[in-house]
Amino acid sequence: MSAWRSVMRNELRGMLRDRTALSGIALLTLLALAATLVSWNHMQSAADYRARQQTAAQQAFDAQPDRHPHRVVHYGHFVYRLPSALAAFDPGVDPFTGSSMFLEGHRQNSANFGDVMQSSILTRFGQLTPAFVLQVLVPLVLIFLGHGVLAQERERGTLRQLMLQGAPARAIIIGKLAALWVMAAVFMLPACSGLLVLGVSAQGSLAVSLLLMAAYALYLGAWSMMIVAGSAVLARRRDALLALVAAWAVSTLLVPRLAPDLAHATYPLPDRLQTEVAIGRDARALGDSHDPQDPYFATFRQQVLDTYGVTRIEDLPVNYKGLLAVEGERMTSSLFNAYAARSAEAQQRQNRLVGRFALVSPSIVLSQLSMAAAQTDLAAHLHFVSQAEAYRYQMVQSLNQLQADAVSYADDTAKDAGADSRKRVDRSHWHDISRFTFRPQPVSAILTAMQSGLLTLLGWFSVGVLLLFVGARRMEAAR
Template identity: 55%
Template sequence: MNPVRLIARDELRLMARNRVAMVACVLLVLLTVAAIASSWAHQRGIEDLRTRHQHAAEQAFDAQPDRHPHRMVHYGTFIFRPLSALAAFDPGVDAFTGNSMFLEGHRQNTANFGDVNQSSLLVRFGQLTPAFVLQAVAPLLLIFLGYGAVARETERGTLRVLMMQGATRGQIVRGKLRALAIVALLVAVPAMLGLLALAGRPGASILPMATIGLGYGAWLLTWVTVIVLVSALAGRSRDALLALVAIWAMSVVLLPRVAPDVAGAAVPLQNRFQTEVAIARDLRRLGDAHNPDDPHFAAFKRSVLQRYGVSRVEDLPVNYKGLLAVEGERITSALFDRYSGESYAAQGRQNAIVAGLGAISPAIALRSLSMAAAGTDFAAHRGFLEQAEAYRFALVQRLNTLQADGVSYADDTADDADADRRKRVSGQNWEAMPDFAYRAPDGATLAARALPGLGVVLGWLAVAGVLLAFATRRLGERR
């Protein structure tokens, strides 16, 4: 029989005799199944809740009675971000960024009601998901199963016996690799089956799923290679275990927690209060639509009168107050977009710093890959915010245009007893307003966003393989 196969079989047999190892494997499989079930149920509950609230918000907006259009501008509406098809596998930043927004005129609100801010401490600590099990727990299990794969043979003196019986250094190492890789495959199977179960969901695409599968496969193979490498370099099993646990703690626990703090210190962000103060200051500089002597809006008034060929706003064929609202919203929205762009740029630089640290910790690259392919990363959240702002602006401008065309300037400025009734427009206009429809990125886009992280993980796998090849050449030499 092939020596590699014999060595792998004997290694697996040794693992099977270890009751602690077998219990750990069974517990990990059960943990993965529990993670799939709980994450699926959690995401389904969130999805149903958001759908109900979205329908309620749309119905409440459409059911408003006859009103002045500008009152509807301030009445506003709520929108909710639909969940990604793969959010049950890796919820990413969704629990922290918020999932709903209140849209109104003259303001650009942020997303609110993140799950972390409304849930128990368990959710704040970290939701149990298949991605978390594969990222953090599975490597630790592989360490405790494989730390002595080669070091044990060195300690007991059986390494030279194997070599005297005709097994080469490469065959010994490949046999150990094969045995541990089989265990890694068995560990990953439940999570991958859970991922495949999501294939039938609307919006699920094969490209992101394949990218996730490839990424986690490379991640576990990297750990298999590193475990055998450290076991081959260490003289004793105890030393190999200590070194591997230290590597796991540093790369999986410490660096991913420290990286955001490093990025935040390197590229500070303005908080919401500072941004609102800056926006209010800039708005005063741009112009005040309620001040007839304001230079910008005085020039705007002259341009409107000139365009329609009249000398007074009372003679315009449209309501000047509506035109003024359209211009005011255009100015404020442009200012909102500028500040949002600056914030997005700063957050992009922070993410670039964190991604750069992925060269030190492949766990960071794996998380980036996983969230990007699942559509739950910052880029996906930014896409929602940008679509929400575009919808808000279009909705407010439709209402402002309705004021310009549907309410006369004489009625809009009147203050007699019947003026309020004349300023109203039919409530059927609210039903004609389009509802918010989120456009999720397609599968090719999600897969492309995950490629940098995949490249880093594959690079680490290649480096570990090269180092193991060099260590194999020196295997069995006296130290």
């Protein structure tokens, strides 16, 4: 048997004989398994709930009685985004951004009903998910298991004996590292099993699941190498433990917490009230369709009259109020889209700035890669918002056009007792409006989004290899 295999077996045997280490291994393995099962069950429940709510919203919309089309514009409609298959592994920003939108005329609403806003305050401290366990808890347990793999041998004097008996320093380090990798694989097993199941499901992608598993393997592999290197370089086990725990706290807790605050300060986002005030100001500057003397809409009215070759609104073959609604919605939607684009660009800049902290925190790059794979990142949220807005605009404009075509101008402006019934159109028109169907990002786009994160993790893995070489030389020099 080669030297490194013997070292690995002895190290694993020692871990399993240590009751404290064995308890930690068992507890974390059970925690990873529980996180996988609980998260999968929660996401299945969320998917079923959203599907039921979408069906109920569609039925309520279709069940409206005969109405004036503009009443339906203000009645509005709810649309929901079903979670992706891998959202059970990493819910990402979904609990904060929400998964539904209320669509109505003259307004562009934001997503609603995020889990964090609907749950107790404890939810805001983070959910127990496989991603959280692997990103935060597993490195900490590996530190407690591996901080003394070499420092302890040095303190006991057994390290020098191993080397005098002919065991190369590199073989000893590789054996110790292999033992930690085995522990990391044990911790990853429940989550990876869940990823495989999700990857082969109808909505999943096996390629994305396998690539995500590789990313987590690189992450934990790099942590294992840094732990062994720290144990090789630092003379005492206590010093190695303190240094490694400090590195873990900074990279997985402190930097990921401070980076978003710095990004928000660098690229601030206006709050909802400021945005509403600014949009209202700009909307008034565009023109007032209710004012016959408004310059823009006076010109629009004349263009409509010229197009149809008449001199009075009453002589138009279509309802002028419907045409006004179409034009007004076009103008306000363009304004909404401009503000939404600015907000999205600011959020993307914030996200890119946070991503630059991957140079000092591998957990940041892994978190962004994991959310991209699960389609629970900022890009996926903006993808949903964009589709919902496109559907809102199409729905509202079809109703406005229905007002122009199916309701006469005379009836629309009449004030007599029977005018209200004459303004209504048959309820069958609501069924003609297409239903909202969210189209998730294609697999090719997801794989492309994961590439830069994988390269960064490979860089961290290379750093771990370099640190191991430094540790091996330190051991050989102290021989």
